[in-house]
Amino acid sequence: MTEKQILEKSLVLFNQKGYAQVGMRELARELSISPGNLTYYFKKKEDVxxxxxxxxxxxxxxxxxxxxxxxxxxxxxxxxxxxxxxxxxxxxxxxxxxxxxxxxxxxxxxxxxxxxxxxxxxxxxxxxxxxxxxxxxxxxxxxxxxxxxxxxxxxxxxxxxxxxxxxxxxxxxxxxxxxxxxxxxxxxxxxxxxxxxxxxxxxxxxx
Amino acid sequence: MTEKQILEKSLVLFNQKGYAQVGMRELARELSISPGNLTYYFKKKEDVxxxxxxxxxxxxxxxxxxxxxxxxxxxxxxxxxxxxxxxxxxxxxxxxxxxxxxxxxxxxxxxxxxxxxxxxxxxxxxxxxxxxxxxxxxxxxxxxxxxxxxxxxxxxxxxxxxxxxxxxxxxxxxxxxxxxxxxxxxxxxxxxxxxxxxxxxxxxxxx
DNA sequence: CAAAAAAATAGTACGTTGTACTATATTGTG
DNA sequence: CACAATATAGTACAACGTACTATTTTTTTG
The missing domain is CATH 1.10.357 (Tetracycline Repressor; domain 2)
Structure with missing residues (x-):
């Protein structure tokens, strides 16, 4: 997993549903990684x-x-x-x-x-x-x-x-x-x- | 407590801090009522x-x-x-x-x-x-x-x-x-x- | 190549949020 | 007074962001 991939997927989801409606767990699921792993790349959602x-x-x-x-x-x-x-x-x-x-x-x-x-x-x-x-x-x-x-x-x-x-x-x-x-x-x-x-x-x- | 009072206080707080930054518990505290009582008047925050x-x-x-x-x-x-x-x-x-x-x-x-x-x-x-x-x-x-x-x-x-x-x-x-x-x-x-x-x-x- | 270090991944848990639900208190009404 | 309606409080639950720890994988190094 790379930061780039995470940002790409995030943008797609944010565009689809809006920033507030996309959770960290959902984002992790979409990337097929664990929530804990996601926070390794981005400690806070705001960082994304x-x-x-x-x-x-x-x-x-x-x-x-x-x-x-x-x-x-x-x-x-x-x-x-x-x-x-x-x-x-x-x-x-x-x-x-x-x-x-x-x-x-x-x-x-x-x-x-x-x-x-x-x-x-x-x-x-x-x-x-x-x-x-x-x-x-x-x-x-x-x-x-x-x-x-x-x-x-x-x-x-x-x-x-x-x-x-x-x-x-x-x-x-x-x-x-x-x-x-x-x-x-x-x-x-x-x-x-x-x-x-x-x-x-x-x-x-x-x- | 009246709906009118709740709305007035809500507006003040929303103006001060923004809608997302004002919680139901905080709003209740500011009104000196319990969170449960607040939901009696407005079931959902969105209703406010x-x-x-x-x-x-x-x-x-x-x-x-x-x-x-x-x-x-x-x-x-x-x-x-x-x-x-x-x-x-x-x-x-x-x-x-x-x-x-x-x-x-x-x-x-x-x-x-x-x-x-x-x-x-x-x-x-x-x-x-x-x-x-x-x-x-x-x-x-x-x-x-x-x-x-x-x-x-x-x-x-x-x-x-x-x-x-x-x-x-x-x-x-x-x-x-x-x-x-x-x-x-x-x-x-x-x-x-x-x-x-x-x-x-x-x-x-x-x- | 093996051992140590670093990086990456997963799992768990905690505090906070919105809100549903139940129980208690107050008020209004016949 | 008794009973219903209204109002208030308290508790609890699922979801959230996120901090923390443990484990696995990869990289570096002697």
């Missing part, structure tokens, strides 16, 4: 959550960095967001049970987590500035802070909303729906060039 | 949650209805939203622990809850149409469905975002912040009359 969140987070930061290597267009921004959404979808089981995440934060590693959020806000700030400089967005006054706030909330809770009613939402349909909403929001701040870029994205990538 | 959600929901629908009796202006819409936000803030302890809500939904009263969401969407649809007719908003194409989707997600998860990092967010500050974001969003679809109405609201009511 933390490890998965770490995986998720590192994959996410990787995705953000890819935007540095592409042309700063609205279409590429939407592509970036969609890949991030796909990642969130993959980890929805650990992402949604947020009061456990909250508890973990307040008790253990608050600072690290808050740091991630601040970094993400900065990243969005940079991205919107880039899109402005490339002539895709026209931003004035508090437009940037508004868009950053929008992305922070929308980009975090779309998956929660989606799973709140559809126990097993279809990945493509759901993501497509929320990406379209984002595209609309973006269009409200777009130049003509930006609008064309959005339309191009929706034609090629939007289902 | 349900009762509180019912209170919250009925208060909310009441608030929505008040909009029928006022002039359909952007300012009044923002006032309505703020009173709704205040209600959500008051019940944040039951509102945030959403995977328990989710569990309750999937197991028991899915339909009822889904119905509430649909009704709320219709209500927003009506409100935006009213604001259009009164010359405060100019809406075309998929603007209405976009705004409805925006209000649904934003109006549901702002409090979750707020409490995720500030364990005890100050009511006024937090609500004011999110209302300002909504005002900005609204202004993107506003006529001149609508913009003036928003500015008037922010001057009078925005802190």
């Amino acid at each position: 959550l933390s490890a998965l969140l770490k995986q998720f987070s590192s994959h996410n930061t990787q995705l953000y960095q890819t935007f540095q290597n592409v042309k700063p267009t609205n279409a590429n921004f939407l592509r970036l967001t969609r890949s991030i959404f796909e990642n969130q979808y993959a980890y929805r089981g650990v992402y949604i049970g947020n009061q456990f995440v909250q508890k973990a934060i307040t008790e253990n590693n608050l600072f690290e987590y808050e740091e991630v959020v601040i970094r993400r806000k900065d990243a969005y700030s940079d991205i919107f500035r880039l899109l402005e400089n490339s002539g895709h967005l026209k931003l004035k006054g508090d437009d940037v802070s508004f868009l950053v706030a929008y992305m922070t909330l929308f980009g975090r809770f779309w998956i929660t909303e989606a799973t709140l009613f559809n126990k097993v939402p279809k990945s493509d349909e759901v993501i497509s729906h929320y990406i379209h909403l984002l595209a609309k929001q973006l269009s409200l701040f777009s130049t003509n060039v930006g609008l064309i870029s959005i339309e191009e994205f929706l034609k090629v990538d939007g289902s | 949650l349900s009762a509180l959600l019912k209170q919250f929901s009925s208060h909310n629908t009441q608030l929505y209805q008040t909009f029928q009796n006022v002039k359909p202006t952007n300012a009044n819409f923002l006032r309505l939203t703020r009173s709704i936000f205040e209600n959500q803030y008051a019940y944040r302890g039951v509102y945030i622990g959403n995977q328990f809500v989710q569990k309750a939904i999937t197991e028991n009263n899915l339909f009822e809850y889904e119905e509430v969401v649909i009704r709320r969407k219709d209500a927003y649809s009506d409100i935006f149409r009213l604001l259009e007719n009164s010359g405060h908003l100019k809406l075309k194409g998929d603007d209405v469905s976009f705004l409805v989707a925006y209000m649904t997600l934003f109006g549901r998860f702002w409090i979750t975002e707020a409490t995720l990092f500030n364990k005890v967010p100050k009511s006024d500050e937090v609500i004011s912040h999110y209302i300002h974001l909504l005002a900005k969003q609204l202004s993107l679809f506003s006529t001149n009359v609508g913009l003036i109405s928003i500015e008037e609201f922010l001057k009078v009511d925005g802190s």
